[in-house]
Amino acid sequence: MADTSARTRSSAAGKRCSTIARSPAHTVSQTAHALEELQLYGYRPFDEPDPRPMPDAQRLAVAVADIFDALVATLEDTRMEPDLEEVLWGQVNLFHRATARIERSLDENEQAQRRLQREQDGSEVKSTELERLTAEGLTPIERRNCMDMMRDHAATEFSHHTGSTWRPRPGSMVNRRHMTAALIDSRDFLAAKRRAETEVMLPVGPKVALTGGTDFNDHHLIWGKLDQVRTKHPDMVLLHGGSPAAACSASSCGGAVPSPALARPSVITMTSGRTFGSLR
Structure with missing residues (x-):
């Protein structure tokens, strides 16, 4: 009886060993591989903040x-x-x-x-x-x-x-x-001072420049176009060449400010026979 029990246990153990030997090896999953990469190399997605501190x-x-x-x-x-x-x-x-x-x-x-x-x-x-x-x-x-x-x-x-x-x-x-707050404030102050000095003769508001030939004297048309522009820009500043003749003279009667043309102003150009009221 004892020999029979021993043979039975031996046979069962042999079957278990055979089953273990024949079982396929488990491959590493993609999740496990990603976790291993994170542990080894500290990989992090690019669009996430880096929690690591800056060097001392x-x-x-x-x-x-x-x-x-x-x-x-x-x-x-x-x-x-x-x-x-x-x-x-x-x-x-x-x-x-x-x-x-x-x-x-x-x-x-x-x-x-x-x-x-x-x-x-x-x-x-x-x-x-x-x-x-x-x-x-x-x-x-x-x-x-x-x-x-x-x-x-x-x-x-x-x-x-x-x-x-x-x-x-x-x-x-x-x-x-060396860019301290005092230095930045000082530069801002000097920039504001230069700006105030250069703009002291420049009225505030959108600039409208008017040009016209010496043979154009239709002041009603000039004033009409200026009224249209002023409706759109109530705080406009009219610029012209300061000529005492023709279009410039007619516009100056409306209180224009003589001044040289500025960079990219609002422009009204008038010539004989045609009127261009384009704003740029």
Whole structure:
């Protein structure tokens, strides 16, 4: 009886082993593969905000200084020392070019936002897409500022090791760290002052320029056209050449302001036999 039970258990175990051996191997699902990629490489969709913090400013400054110290210690007192300044210049230019690339992506984001602003129709789809582009534009701004800071640190190290000031060969270098609120307010003040000085003799309102030949004396037609324009633009400013004859003289009787023609004003052009009342 004992032998029979042992043989039965052995036979059952053999069947289980045979079943396990014959069972097919389970393949990895697509979900498991995606989760593994996320764990290994930290992949994230492009249109989601990056939760990772920006690098520490102090550690960045130390890293940039280490780069220059390593290059100087390696190339100094060797036959490569004459090329050391060029190599160090290239290190600063590396961060400068990276800043320019990020600036281009920011410009593309800005153009896309302007396009979506024009396409807004009140739908949730357009609104969500605009919100996504706005959120995407924040990270490049922080990246650009970080590259600016690294470039400035690198330029300082370049000056320290070479004794000369770093300058980009094409273009110019903008230092956003020096763009303080006081500097911005000062520039706004000076711009407003210049604008007030240049516009002191320029009345406010849409500019309407009138031109006509010396042989055109139909003042009723001139005043009629000016009345039509004034109906559309009550605060209009009439501009003419200041001539004492013909059309200019007739228009000045209506209180025109003599002034040279400005850039792209509203224009009424009148000639003998024909009248053009086009507004541009």
